[in-house]
Amino acid sequence: MGWIQGAADEDDAADSSVGRPNGEVMLIQDFLETSAERLPDKLALVCGGQRLTYAEIELQANRLANALVELGVKRGDRVVIYQNVSVETVVGIFAILKTGAVFVIVNRTTKREKLNHIIGNCGAVGLLTDGEAVAHVLAPTDGGEGDTLKFLVVSSERGSKTSRPSLRLLAYDAIQEAFPASRPTRVAIDLDLACLIYTSGSTGDPKGVMCDHSNVVFVTDSVIEYLQNNEDDVVLSVLPLSYSYGLYQLFMVFRFGGSLALESSFAYPASILQRMQEERVTGFPGVPTIFSVLLHIDLGGFDLSSLRYITNAAAALPPSHIQELRRKFPQATLYSMYGLTETKRTLYLPPEQLDSRPGSVGIAIPGTEVWLEDEQGFRLGPNQIGELVVRGRHVMRGYWGDPEATAARFRPGPMPGERVCYSGDLFRMDEEGYMYFVGRRDDIIKIGGEKVSPKEVENVLYGLAGVVEAAVVGVPDPILGQAIKAVVVVQNPEISKTRILAHCRAHLEDFMIPKYVEFRDQLPKTSSGKIIKREFA
Amino acid sequence: MELESQLQQYLAENILFSENGFEYSNDTSLVHDGLIDSTGVLELMLYVESTFGIKVDPLEVTPENFDSVNKLASYIRRKKGGLDSRSRR
Numbered sequence: 001m002g003w004i005q006g007a008a009d010e011d012d013a014a015d016s017s018v019g020r021p022n023g024e025v026m027l028i029q030d031f032l033e034t035s036a037e038r039l040p041d042k043l044a045l046v047c048g049g050q051r052l053t054y055a056e057i058e059l060q061a062n063r064l065a066n067a068l069v070e071l072g073v074k075r076g077d078r079v080v081i082y083q084n085v086s087v088e089t090v091v092g093i094f095a096i097l098k099t100g101a102v103f104v105i106v107n108r109t110t111k112r113e114k115l116n117h118i119i120g121n122c123g124a125v126g127l128l129t130d131g132e133a134v135a136h137v138l139a140p141t142d143g144g145e146g147d148t149l150k151f152l153v154v155s156s157e158r159g160s161k162t163s164r165p166s167l168r169l170l171a172y173d174a175i176q177e178a179f180p181a182s183r184p185t186r187v188a189i190d191l192d193l194a195c196l197i198y199t200s201g202s203t204g205d206p207k208g209v210m211c212d213h214s215n216v217v218f219v220t221d222s223v224i225e226y227l228q229n230n231e232d233d234v235v236l237s238v239l240p241l242s243y244s245y246g247l248y249q250l251f252m253v254f255r256f257g258g259s260l261a262l263e264s265s266f267a268y269p270a271s272i273l274q275r276m277q278e279e280r281v282t283g284f285p286g287v288p289t290i291f292s293v294l295l296h297i298d299l300g301g302f303d304l305s306s307l308r309y310i311t312n313a314a315a316a317l318p319p320s321h322i323q324e325l326r327r328k329f330p331q332a333t334l335y336s337m338y339g340l341t342e343t344k345r346t347l348y349l350p351p352e353q354l355d356s357r358p359g360s361v362g363i364a365i366p367g368t369e370v371w372l373e374d375e376q377g378f379r380l381g382p383n384q385i386g387e388l389v390v391r392g393r394h395v396m397r398g399y400w401g402d403p404e405a406t407a408a409r410f411r412p413g414p415m416p417g418e419r420v421c422y423s424g425d426l427f428r429m430d431e432e433g434y435m436y437f438v439g440r441r442d443d444i445i446k447i448g449g450e451k452v453s454p455k456e457v458e459n460v461l462y463g464l465a466g467v468v469e470a471a472v473v474g475v476p477d478p479i480l481g482q483a484i485k486a487v488v489v490v491q492n493p494e495i496s497k498t499r500i501l502a503h504c505r506a507h508l509e510d511f512m513i514p515k516y517v518e519f520r521d522q523l524p525k526t527s528s529g530k531i532i533k534r535e536f537a
Numbered sequence: 538m539e540l541e542s543q544l545q546q547y548l549a550e551n552i553l554f555s556e557n558g559f560e561y562s563n564d565t566s567l568v569h570d571g572l573i574d575s576t577g578v579l580e581l582m583l584y585v586e587s588t589f590g591i592k593v594d595p596l597e598v599t600p601e602n603f604d605s606v607n608k609l610a611s612y613i614r615r616k617k618g619g620l621d622s623r624s625r626r
Contacts (some may be wrong), residue, residue, distance in 0.1 A: 070621035109571060267568045267575035268603070270596045293579070297595040306574045448576070479579070513554075 025190040027213045029097040031254040046261040063179040064095035075100030078122040082129045085264040088155040092128045100187035105117045107242040123148040128155045164179040190214040202442040204455030208400035217393035218346040233258040234462040235283040238266040280306040287314040287449035313337040314449030319358040360434040368392025388423040394420045445474035464503045473536045486514040563606040591616040
């Protein structure tokens with residue numbers, strides 16, 4: 001890729017093969033290991049009040065990796081990370097990769113049933129978490145059939161008692177004192193799985209997208225190429241690491257040797273802006289809800305002159321917001337992008353096209369191609385609406401343990417043995433090949449950029465005794481794009497809106513909780529008994 | 538009703554959907570302890586504006602002013618008293 005060649009011209013030490021034995025393929029942990037050798041004292045991470053260099057993160061990751069090996073972690077094993085955005089999470093990702101295992105990040109706001117579902121679904125052997133989670137969130141039952149969990153690594157002492165005595169429990173701090181900082185033996189090749197990223201599916205249960213090292217390395221470099229990142233970039237991210245958009249900020253920065261400031265949320269915008277000023281941030285990835293908040297803030301008191309680029313993904317920005325953002329950040333280049341977890345990033349709009357095509361999310365990312373197909377599988381030309389099909393080395397490996405869903409999404413491509421990804425999203429293409437998002441083929445709801453499966457919410461509603469029927473739809477919302485509306489039939493009038501919402505809060509992440517609840521005597525159905533949702537929206 | 542109790546009641550009924558009231562201390566961190574997310578902070582801001590008749594500058598939506606019942610109550614008192622409560626460092 002261009003940026004690597006460019007860097008190598010100036011400094012031979014920047015050759016991307018540093019740190020890897022001859023003939024070795026590139027793995028994700030090479031992002032850290034190469035930067036730790038090339039730029040050991042450079043600031044890599046600002047997070048939770050700590051400032052760490054590449055060398056410091058590399059040593060911590062090696063110590064944790066050696067502990068994981070001692071705990072029995074083997075090539076291909078799955079290890080779940082369930083903790084707040086923290087240094088321990090970043091170290092955990094690289095430590096797991098260094099053992100040849102597969103990391104799975106579950107957002108710390110995920111509720112008990114879903115966390116335990118994911119642990120069971122991927123057959124995790126270990127969990128990196130905090131004491132609070134061990135005491136209150138982890139399923140207390142021990143060692144039943146299919147229980148694969150063998151150990152916990154706990155990053156804070158508070159409440160770190162488990163009612164599962166068969167689990168080995170190690171403290172993160174003790175590991176850092178006791179284990180060697182030498183790099184463990186390299187065991188994986190780039191076709192091995194690196195991570196599972198769980199995403200909402202229309203069936204209701206989250207599905208783990210299998211990403212191998214080569215997928216991640218390829219798409220990381222492709223995105224770096226069009227964003228033209230270099231070592232001087234300082235990226236500030238408020239996006240969760242459990243989403244690919246957030247996770248890749250880490251991968252990209254460690255790949256090009258920049259600095260990353262990680263914040264746990266955008267809840268307090270003024271604090272984020274303050275941090276952007278202090279760290280002289282050059283790159284800020286966001287989603288439409290974040291930008292709509294920023295547009296309401298008077299930025300006059302902040303010096304944000306260092307900002308070189310802004311990226312938007314997860315949902316399209318309204319053209320009026322694009323204009324206002326450009327007025328507000330005149331020195332920054334704005335990138336409109338589109339992606340899905342199954343291919344990470346898919347499309348980006350070259351910034352020079354923003355004026356002439358503000359509603360477009362652009363063209364295929366470097367090194368990949370896309371086209372539109374109709375329902376019969378025929379390729380479509382300009383100005384027709386069809387499903388976006390994606391071809392390239394960023395097409396992930398499928399869904400963990402779900403060959404049926406995998407076969408539906410990842411289908412044979414033009415070359416023998418290859419697979420392309422059917423996105424499930426409908427687009428229109430203009431005469432010059434630029435894509436415009438039209439809608440989804442399934443009924444997934446997008447709340448401020450987060451995907452919500454109506455089925456997942458309906459399943460929770462049916463879990464409340466007395467709810468007879470439930471239907472969940474998306475309705476337009478001025479701030480979040482869409483909001484969730486639940487229409488329910490209940491057996492007795494004691495089931496109030498508050499009771500329903502309390503139940504949802506106990507079982508669903510906040511963004512999945514319905515904003516509106518409507519009670520009906522019955523729901524309209526087709527002759528085959530399927531609920532007709534059209535009229536609720 | 539005392540300001541703190543009023544805030545507790547709003548949080549319990551509209552954000553936590555609790556039938557047992559606000560079961561936390563008035564110093565509990567709303568965001569860090571997972572009671573609310575960033576959308577919840579936005580809702581809280583709109584509630585403060587509409588209920589107490591004060592204009593909340595988005596730059597005042599900081600942990601120092603918003604992140605617990607006690608902090609929010611003293612922010613509202615300062616605003617109603619007409620003091621400059623902007624806390625930016």
